[in-house]
Structures are given as C-alpha cells and as structure tokens.
Amino acid sequence: MSSVRPLKPALLTIAIQELNEIPQQVPQDIEALREWVLKQPHLRACTNDQFLLAFLRGTKFSLERAKEKFDRFYTLQRSIPEVFNERRLATDPQVLDIIRMGVLLQIPMDADDPGPRVTIIRAGFYDTSKYKFQDIIRVGSMFGEIMMFEDDNATVSGYVEIMDMSGVTGAHLFALQPQLLSKFSTYADEAMPTRQKGIHFINVPAAFETGFNTLRSFFPAKIKNRISVSSDPAAIFDIVRSEYLPKEYKGTGGSIQDISRAMEAKLSSYAPYFQESQNFGADDKLREFGDHMPKDHRSSFGAVGSFRKLEID
Secondary structure, three states, X not given: OOOOOOOOHHHHHHHHHHHOOOHHHHHHHHHHXXXXXXXXXXXXXXXXXXXXXXXXXXXXXXXXXHHHHHHHHHHHHHHOOOOOOOOOOOOXXXXXXXXXXXXXXXXXXXXXXXXXXXXXXXXXXOOOOOOOXXXXXXXXXXXXXXXXXXXXXXXXXXXXXXXXXOOOOHHHHHHOOHHHHHHHHHHHHHOOOOOEEEEEEEOOOHHHHHOHHHHHOOOOHHHXXXXXXXXXXXXXXXXXXXXXXXXXXXXXXXXXXXXXXXXXXXXXXXXXXXXXXXXOEEOHHHOOOOOOOOOEEEEOOHHHOOOEEOOOO
8 A cells, every 4th residue: 555645636636637637546656656665676776655756757657768867877876986985874963064054945835825835045154165066065965855755845846946146155156066957957857856947046246247158068968958047136036935035034934943943853863764775776786687788888968977878778
C-alpha cells in the first residue's frame, strides 16, 4: 500500500491536468518504478514512496522517462564532486553555518496556495574567505532533495530561485563560478524531478547588470529563457507575495532568523537520510549491457563537464 500524502484540491487539479496524474493509479505507478530500481545492479538508491512519486510527477507519469531521470539523478551527481561529497550531511558544521547566516531562505507559503516554491539565495551574505559558492550550492541541493520528500508545491507546481545580489562585492562575483552554476542548473533541469520555473537575479549592481549577458551564455538555451535580471529592489514583489516575504525584504512574514531556524530544524530531521545517502549512487561498472546501457556519451554540459546523455528505453 502506498504511503503518500493526498494533495490539496488546487494542487490535485494541477497534477491531473498538467502532470497526467491519475490518483487511483498512483500506488501501482510507484510500485512499477520501485521494481525497476531494485532490479538495477548499478543503482544504490532511495526507494521511499514519496521520493519515487516526485520522479513520476517530474516526468508527467511516463514510466520510461521517470526511469531515465532517476538514473540521471544518481549518475550525474558524480560529475559535480565539489557539491556531492562527504560534507553533504545535516550535521556538518559548514552546512549549519550557512543555514544560520540566512544565505538560503525557503519562503513559507499558505497551505492552500498552489503556486511554485520560492527559494531566495542571498549571494552577498557569506564570507568568501571562509566559504566557496559550491558550499552554498551544496546546502541548496540538500533542501532540493527535502522538497522531493515533502513539498507538494515543488513536485507539482515547480520552484523558483531568486538570486539576491545586494551586498555583492567583486569577491562574491568572482566566487560565483559561472561554469559550476551552469553545471548545477543543467543537473537540476535534467536530473531533478522538481520543475525549475525561473531564476531571477534581483538587486543587481550596475557592473553585474552590464556583464549579465556573459553569465547568461553559460546556461543551456532552455534555462536562459527562464532567467530575468533587475536592479530594482521592488522587483521581488513581482515574484513573491509580500505577505510571504520576511520583514527584511519589506514583507509582512516572519524574520530571516525565523526562517533559518525552521530550516535548521527541518534539516536536522533528515540527518538519517543524508547519512544514508552517502552510500547512494550509480556504478557504471555494474550497469547491465542491453536496453539500459547509455548509448550516447556526448556531454550534457558541452565543453565544461562530463555528464553523459542517457537514453534509457
């Protein structure tokens, strides 16, 4: 018996109309995907019902596409070792420091709001002498996985990222690592089952706005169309309702500290999962020949990475 959460009415409507979800068939769909995963000798993976359902929703309930994305999820992580490594733990001091600084903020929403989940990345609010941008992305990737387990807005309606560039210095801009940002965005699009609906750069310094087209060139064409940039502080209100935003953004929600504390508590509750996930992954040496062997070895990243194109029948 499947143990997944029932969707709120508005999200259920979206799931049925846009994602081809058939509520009474969901348990059988999950079981079909789990059976396939367990038969793959090269995969060591999470088979939690809600986790598997995220992949089905992320591929509009195409079982074959869900298999492909699931395989990519674990296979492509190896190509970003600076993000997916031994520090990806809920107890890691660096991870906790980044959360407590409020560098990443997952914005709370009303329970009945069917809109996409919003995350704010405060790119100028960390010490570049202590942390690298890859450390910020690592923490973001952890909350991205938590969304797959428990955020129905993210798995049904998708998510939006806001890059707040206020307080950004030359050191921060240099630390952005455009190629890493491009690689991780491609991973998010090709391997993560949650749908990326937009990347919005706000409070952009004039110098950064001038060079924005250079940064944009690092993103795949599909993602370029989802990117916006603005130096207007009020631009955030076009993306997020003011009642959701913390008071530091002139909203009427809680404080950044409130959000950070809630995020730390949430991450702590997933400590066993992230410990276990250190053993998850894909081993190509154990991948069976035949229908599920990758046939196209061209990079998903062009010249800047080593992701394989997987064509899984």
